[in-house]
Amino acid sequence: MFFQMRKVRKSFGGLVAVNDVDLDVQKGAIHAVIGPNGAGKTTLFNCITGLRRADAGEILFEGENIKDLPTHRIAARGIGRTFQNIRLFPYLSVLDNVKVGTHLLNHTTLWDTALKTPRFRRLEGEVEEFCMELLRQTRLLEKKDQYARNLPYGEQRKLEIARALASKPKLLLLDEPAAGMNPAETAELDDFIRSLKAKGITIILIEHDMKLVMSIADTISVIDYGVKIAEGTALEIQSNERVIEAYLGKRRN
Amino acid sequence: MFVQQLINGITQGSIFALLAISFAVIYGVLRLVNFATGATYMMGAFAGWLTVQYVSRNIFLAMLAGLITGWCIGYLIEKVAIKSLRGVARIASLICTIGFSIFMMEIATVIFGAETKAMPSFFNEKAFTLGEVSVVWYQLFLVGTAVTILLLLQVLIFKTKAGLAIRTVSLDFKTAGLMGINVDRTISLAFSLGGATAGIAGVLGSVYYNIVNPTMGNLQGLKSFSAAVFGGLTSIPGAILGGYLLAIVENFGVQIVSGGYRDIIGFVILVGFLLFRPRGLLGKKTSL
Amino acid sequence: MKKLNIAAVALGSVLLISFPYIVPNPYLVRVAIMCGIYMILASSLNIVIGFTGMFSLGHGAFYGIGAYTSALLALNLQWPFWVTFPLGGAMAALFGVLIGVATLRLRQIFLAFTTLGFGEITRIVILNWDSLTRGPMGLPGIPIPTFFGVRFSQAGYYYFILLFTAVVVLFIYRLYRSRIGRAFIAIREDEVAASHMGIHLFGFKTLAFTLACSIAGLVGAFYAHFARFISADQFGGNESFAILTMVALGGTGSILGPLLGAAVLIIFPEVFRFLAQFRMVIYGAILIFVIVVKPGGIVGVRGVFEKPVQAIRAKHSHQKGGR
Amino acid sequence: AGGKQEKAATDEPVYIALTAPITGDYAEYGNNFKRSVEMAIDKINAGGGVLGRKLAVLVGDSKGDPKESATLAQKWTSDPRIVAQIGDFTSTCCLAAQPIYDQAGMVQLSPTASHTKFAQGSKWSFSIVGTQAGEQPFIADYAYNKLGLRKIAVIHINNDWGVDTARYFTENFKKLGGTITAIENYFDGEKDFTAILTKLRASNPEALFMAAMYNDGASISNQRAKLGWNLPVIGPSSLYSEQLLKLGGDAVNNLYTVVSFFTDDPKPEIQSYVTEFQKRYGLKPNFHASLAYDAMMLLADAMKRAGSFDRDKIREALQATKDFPGLAGSITFTEKGDAIKQYTRVMVKNNKFELFDKR
Amino acid sequence: MPLLEIEKLVVQYGAIRALKGISLTVEKGALVTLIGANGAGKSTLLNTITGVVKASEGAIRFDGMDITNWDSHEIVRCGICQVPEGRKIFGELTVEENLYAGAYILKDKNEVKKNIQMVYELFPRLAERRKQEGGTLSGGEQQMLALARGIMSNPQLLLLDEPSLGLAPLIVDKIFEFIQQINQLGKTILLVEQNANMALQVSSYGYVLETGTIRFHDASENLRNNDIVKKAYLGITV
Numbered sequence A: 001m002f003f004q005m006r007k008v009r010k011s012f013g014g015l016v017a018v019n020d021v022d023l024d025v026q027k028g029a030i031h032a033v034i035g036p037n038g039a040g041k042t043t044l045f046n047c048i049t050g051l052r053r054a055d056a057g058e059i060l061f062e063g064e065n066i067k068d069l070p071t072h073r074i075a076a077r078g079i080g081r082t083f084q085n086i087r088l089f090p091y092l093s094v095l096d097n098v099k100v101g102t103h104l105l106n107h108t109t110l111w112d113t114a115l116k117t118p119r120f121r122r123l124e125g126e127v128e129e130f131c132m133e134l135l136r137q138t139r140l141l142e143k144k145d146q147y148a149r150n151l152p153y154g155e156q157r158k159l160e161i162a163r164a165l166a167s168k169p170k171l172l173l174l175d176e177p178a179a180g181m182n183p184a185e186t187a188e189l190d191d192f193i194r195s196l197k198a199k200g201i202t203i204i205l206i207e208h209d210m211k212l213v214m215s216i217a218d219t220i221s222v223i224d225y226g227v228k229i230a231e232g233t234a235l236e237i238q239s240n241e242r243v244i245e246a247y248l249g250k251r252r253n
Numbered sequence B: 001m002f003v004q005q006l007i008n009g010i011t012q013g014s015i016f017a018l019l020a021i022s023f024a025v026i027y028g029v030l031r032l033v034n035f036a037t038g039a040t041y042m043m044g045a046f047a048g049w050l051t052v053q054y055v056s057r058n059i060f061l062a063m064l065a066g067l068i069t070g071w072c073i074g075y076l077i078e079k080v081a082i083k084s085l086r087g088v089a090r091i092a093s094l095i096c097t098i099g100f101s102i103f104m105m106e107i108a109t110v111i112f113g114a115e116t117k118a119m120p121s122f123f124n125e126k127a128f129t130l131g132e133v134s135v136v137w138y139q140l141f142l143v144g145t146a147v148t149i150l151l152l153l154q155v156l157i158f159k160t161k162a163g164l165a166i167r168t169v170s171l172d173f174k175t176a177g178l179m180g181i182n183v184d185r186t187i188s189l190a191f192s193l194g195g196a197t198a199g200i201a202g203v204l205g206s207v208y209y210n211i212v213n214p215t216m217g218n219l220q221g222l223k224s225f226s227a228a229v230f231g232g233l234t235s236i237p238g239a240i241l242g243g244y245l246l247a248i249v250e251n252f253g254v255q256i257v258s259g260g261y262r263d264i265i266g267f268v269i270l271v272g273f274l275l276f277r278p279r280g281l282l283g284k285k286t287s288l
Numbered sequence C: 001m002k003k004l005n006i007a008a009v010a011l012g013s014v015l016l017i018s019f020p021y022i023v024p025n026p027y028l029v030r031v032a033i034m035c036g037i038y039m040i041l042a043s044s045l046n047i048v049i050g051f052t053g054m055f056s057l058g059h060g061a062f063y064g065i066g067a068y069t070s071a072l073l074a075l076n077l078q079w080p081f082w083v084t085f086p087l088g089g090a091m092a093a094l095f096g097v098l099i100g101v102a103t104l105r106l107r108q109i110f111l112a113f114t115t116l117g118f119g120e121i122t123r124i125v126i127l128n129w130d131s132l133t134r135g136p137m138g139l140p141g142i143p144i145p146t147f148f149g150v151r152f153s154q155a156g157y158y159y160f161i162l163l164f165t166a167v168v169v170l171f172i173y174r175l176y177r178s179r180i181g182r183a184f185i186a187i188r189e190d191e192v193a194a195s196h197m198g199i200h201l202f203g204f205k206t207l208a209f210t211l212a213c214s215i216a217g218l219v220g221a222f223y224a225h226f227a228r229f230i231s232a233d234q235f236g237g238n239e240s241f242a243i244l245t246m247v248a249l250g251g252t253g254s255i256l257g258p259l260l261g262a263a264v265l266i267i268f269p270e271v272f273r274f275l276a277q278f279r280m281v282i283y284g285a286i287l288i289f290v291i292v293v294k295p296g297g298i299v300g301v302r303g304v305f306e307k308p309v310q311a312i313r314a315k316h317s318h319q320k321g322g323r
Numbered sequence D: 001a002g003g004k005q006e007k008a009a010t011d012e013p014v015y016i017a018l019t020a021p022i023t024g025d026y027a028e029y030g031n032n033f034k035r036s037v038e039m040a041i042d043k044i045n046a047g048g049g050v051l052g053r054k055l056a057v058l059v060g061d062s063k064g065d066p067k068e069s070a071t072l073a074q075k076w077t078s079d080p081r082i083v084a085q086i087g088d089f090t091s092t093c094c095l096a097a098q099p100i101y102d103q104a105g106m107v108q109l110s111p112t113a114s115h116t117k118f119a120q121g122s123k124w125s126f127s128i129v130g131t132q133a134g135e136q137p138f139i140a141d142y143a144y145n146k147l148g149l150r151k152i153a154v155i156h157i158n159n160d161w162g163v164d165t166a167r168y169f170t171e172n173f174k175k176l177g178g179t180i181t182a183i184e185n186y187f188d189g190e191k192d193f194t195a196i197l198t199k200l201r202a203s204n205p206e207a208l209f210m211a212a213m214y215n216d217g218a219s220i221s222n223q224r225a226k227l228g229w230n231l232p233v234i235g236p237s238s239l240y241s242e243q244l245l246k247l248g249g250d251a252v253n254n255l256y257t258v259v260s261f262f263t264d265d266p267k268p269e270i271q272s273y274v275t276e277f278q279k280r281y282g283l284k285p286n287f288h289a290s291l292a293y294d295a296m297m298l299l300a301d302a303m304k305r306a307g308s309f310d311r312d313k314i315r316e317a318l319q320a321t322k323d324f325p326g327l328a329g330s331i332t333f334t335e336k337g338d339a340i341k342q343y344t345r346v347m348v349k350n351n352k353f354e355l356f357d358k359r
Numbered sequence E: 001m002p003l004l005e006i007e008k009l010v011v012q013y014g015a016i017r018a019l020k021g022i023s024l025t026v027e028k029g030a031l032v033t034l035i036g037a038n039g040a041g042k043s044t045l046l047n048t049i050t051g052v053v054k055a056s057e058g059a060i061r062f063d064g065m066d067i068t069n070w071d072s073h074e075i076v077r078c079g080i081c082q083v084p085e086g087r088k089i090f091g092e093l094t095v096e097e098n099l100y101a102g103a104y105i106l107k108d109k110n111e112v113k114k115n116i117q118m119v120y121e122l123f124p125r126l127a128e129r130r131k132q133e134g135g136t137l138s139g140g141e142q143q144m145l146a147l148a149r150g151i152m153s154n155p156q157l158l159l160l161d162e163p164s165l166g167l168a169p170l171i172v173d174k175i176f177e178f179i180q181q182i183n184q185l186g187k188t189i190l191l192v193e194q195n196a197n198m199a200l201q202v203s204s205y206g207y208v209l210e211t212g213t214i215r216f217h218d219a220s221e222n223l224r225n226n227d228i229v230k231k232a233y234l235g236i237t238v
């Protein structure tokens, strides 16, 4: 199995935000995690990337337990993410934001830098080219020299994705990428995520936009009060009584 | 002898505590270390000195003068510089406070001359003597006044609406404005309060040590800053505790180690302490 | 455009190189050397403050450690300058690592506090450790460096510091536009996000801090052999604050800024000596004025260190908008 | 360098440089330097100047910062109009500037630098304050033989001067058979001495030796009084200042020190200096002020004796100084460039300095 | 007289013109929706109304009073409240302190208590978390808190910037119900939404903003049937 969580648990004081959650993600799949607000989805991501340390359980990535690794090590294994509350580098340009994302790909040393070795030039050139390409794909090329903080909300979200992709992750965690996008923009995002899947990137997606989730997710896990209450394909989930009651509600349209 | 050192420490600590509060109030609102605190302390002392010299030999009047001077200095610093630096990286404001510190110190030298002035003592009679331990009335007065001011500030910040405004502005001034809070006035208030506390401390300190000069605030400012960090910087009770503890620790440090290491005993203990409790004594746990 | 730049650089270099001959006044050359020393100090501090967004108030101490190390080795063991000079940098770097390891995990303000404290501790230890440092007596008679057997003349010192400054500035310039520099800046902007990009926060913070300290140590070593008398009070808190002020006044986070800041703050007091006791008053006032008008410093970089566009506009239109 | 000026007797004055802390922590002392030197120059010029030329002073503010002092040295030495320099106040400043004066060949005459390495460090360096090695045996004798003290506690400022002062006193006092019960030091800028005093008190001394400048001395005395600790205090000549009395009030009574300059000295030249100083600046001169005055007068005398404004000749004449009658005692330089001084015992009684031996 | 009237408003960020002279009115008691793509300038408009961002040209009138470029706190005291984009919770204050801050301009303590009671009933989740620090709430909980805080001061005009952002479908329904509810109670609302479908369902009138200019405005019904709007904003292919 490509990515697995075994009885992962995280509590804050008395509150158990993630309660013995198991999760299996197939290589190359799009796996959605949904659930009511405060269910513990973001906390789950935080445990995966090491931003919060899980209290118990195992997190296996390509067969190895990454639960106790520090964040930068986890990133180095090939896990990238975006943040629900957008965490760009506000006063770096759009292009530089993406360049920081390539940190792990390029291994120039202090000596290379100081002496501006040919290796340094070559690597920097590659980085530049690669980042421009990513911006082209996310349609941010025009804004490459603007400060990230001056982008409108929706474009900041796109930039977060571009930055996460810059590290060529094998597993990408997206936390509500469609928040703040209108339906037309969401449709675009839908296509973009599919194209990532086509490139072989495995994706775990948190999203409240059911249209998006139902359309692209291969598997959906539902979490409520930190507990996984259901798992299955879009069709299975849509008709699951428990999920409807806790989360989906009876939509008007 | 240890009792005497304790009393020395508490007296000195009262001044540290007042200055530490001055740091904490301003840091609390703007996340800014006001390096002009020491200079404000000195200006307060000069105001007190002028009062007793030319108006009346009355310590309460002198304290009032110190308070008003400190208040005005705080207000001016905010209006002249800090206000226009909102939303800019904090280093700019910090450098400005250093600028004000230099400016005030040198202005004082130009106006009053570099010679140390004598501040008359008040309530200098012995309150009581216990064996070798001796306490004069002024020490009691100083500690009492400091504690009163500290309590008043505590109430102001945690029990009043102005206090809520201060705390709100400290977190996000734009959103605070959206709540109907007058951000400018709140920040001004915090600065003035900080200045006033430092000003009063200046008068109290100069009477205790009987001297006034343009450089008197330098070391006091630096040490009180440590005291404030020790206490947690954002926490008013923490700053108070930090002030007293630093002074007491220092005094015992002199007793046990040597006067030559006095200035670093505090630092060493604080640094060691912070390694284990990085948020200070009563500070809140926050990242960054 | 590019040609113009090259021409300007070439002209500048020629001027700088011929300076001791165009202006054969030892006083002015000395001022130029002091400028160089502080340019390097400010530039190195800028790595910590401007790039990485950490706050250090003890840079003077690392400068002092470099100076004392080099001076003591030269005085006690008669080691030549070319050996003691790098060792001064190494010793400062060592202390930088130690301080970094101890405090870089803590909240920002504690780095400021710890470095401030470290500065005091260094000064006081130097003063109290009589047997090694001669305490408050200071270290007189530090030997003049030799270059292939020839003792440095004033011009020698000048060229040394000129070259040194050029190397440091070039290094920082390259650093700024490299992966490492970007990692520093990312840490300044958002630590959490940076760590998710695979940046080892602690490692890179320590690297930035150590680099800055070692450069300061190197300048310290040079200073010791230039001044030939050092004492603890030359590396105290005032020194740290002065360097900090140079960075902020010139332009935090920019490459040119610290150079300019250092030059201005060294030259200004010299030019305005005639103001006698008003000199420092005006110094304070100008400092405040410059920062209020240009918060990022004279040539501050765009971004965090500059006033947001709307804030400037707001004032302007507020007056217009009638009530 | 100074050769040019001699030829034509011009109206252009002869320049002397004064390096002193006009601002900063030591501004008080620096300003006294400035006052005295200006007064001395006015007096010299009123008397027709030196060798037919008027004197003028260029003042440089070193802020008490050794680097500034050195930069000023470079400035002075590269200005061909300047023939000699007076200053700086602290020994560290003087030492930092020393290599520059040494290399350029200009007299560096410090009124106050007492660091043992200073005058020895260069043939161009002179100090007229007298080293602690000269003063302390006298004070130790005062304490042991005149005051009959046997057990003394020492408090000193931790700088080069304070360390030296305490060391020489301690050595000499012990040599006489006395006991030092405890030694404590403090750093410049300290305002709170209660902790140190409490500690010293526990060692049960008969008297306190205080190596401090008069401001700190007054503070220490005040705080000692508040602690209810009354005992005789003794200290070096730097305590001698009206400021001590003003700041210390009753707390400085029963303090013993020595002086080489005494404002109540009936000698006419001293009285005229004191009156004039008071008239011009509204305060009484102190020890440091008198030293700066002496420095200027001595320099003028050396120029006269040299018969030239040549930097080198001035140095030679200065080196040859013998029994120059200064306000603060007569000045004779040792081979190294230190002055040998005479001292008078004084004490504070009823808030006034009085001669001790008059009793 | 309309409650809010905006005339030829121009807003600039340095060289960027974010609003290029837009006019818009909101009648008393109305619920008006503003939709537009990312970067159209919706948030900028709301921020300008509340004085967070300053206008360079044009006028904003509230209840007949010219409030252009007043300071935020003065505008809020007139009875306008904005629930900002991205929540902007006071992270180190507790949930309850956040609510008190929202009621800052109210003088009457009982009224404040009453309002707190009301929002707790509305969002029981907040009542559960009343002592938790705002910064540690989940995204959706923060959104609830932001809304709750916004109505604490009994404003006449409520400016909502994407209130459904990041909320679970169930809660989104509830929020829209709530918006309608308080609108019926007499509050005037200007709603910015990406969830254009629902927004146009609950509102009476709508404006469509496109890169700083108003492209359409019409009754919500009509907008929903407008082909261009359908395609670009509702994600419905026609």
Ligand SMILES: Nc1ncnc2c1ncn2[C@@H]1O[C@H](COP(=O)(O)OP(=O)(O)OP(=O)(O)O)[C@@H](O)[C@H]1O
Binding pocket: A012, A015, A017, A035, A036, A037, A038, A039, A040, A041, A042, A043, A044, A084, E132, E136, E137, E138, E139, E140, E141, E166
């Ligand atoms: N540091 C913390 N301290 C205390 N409680 C916390 C902390 N962080 C999260 N929580 C709580 O844990 C629960 C889960 O939060 P989480 O952010 O994972 O929710 P979520 O599923 O992402 O919700 P949403 O969809 O609203 O973003 C919430 O109730 C939240 O209040």
Ligand SMILES: Nc1ncnc2c1ncn2[C@@H]1O[C@H](COP(=O)(O)OP(=O)(O)OP(=O)(O)O)[C@@H](O)[C@H]1O
Binding pocket: A149, A150, A151, A152, A153, A154, A155, A180, C309, E013, E014, E016, E018, E036, E037, E038, E039, E040, E041, E042, E043, E044, E045, E085
């Ligand atoms: N502080 C700023 N400085 C410079 N430009 C800015 C700033 N804030 C916004 N902008 C620019 O103004 C334009 C309008 O932005 P605004 O945030 O109002 O869009 P929006 O309609 O709210 O978008 P979204 O739906 O994504 O929130 C955008 O092009 C944006 O880049």
Ligand SMILES: [Mg+2]
Binding pocket: A041, A042, A043, A084, E138, E139, E140
């Ligand atoms: Mg979440």
Ligand SMILES: [Mg+2]
Binding pocket: A152, A153, E042, E043, E044, E085
């Ligand atoms: Mg928006």
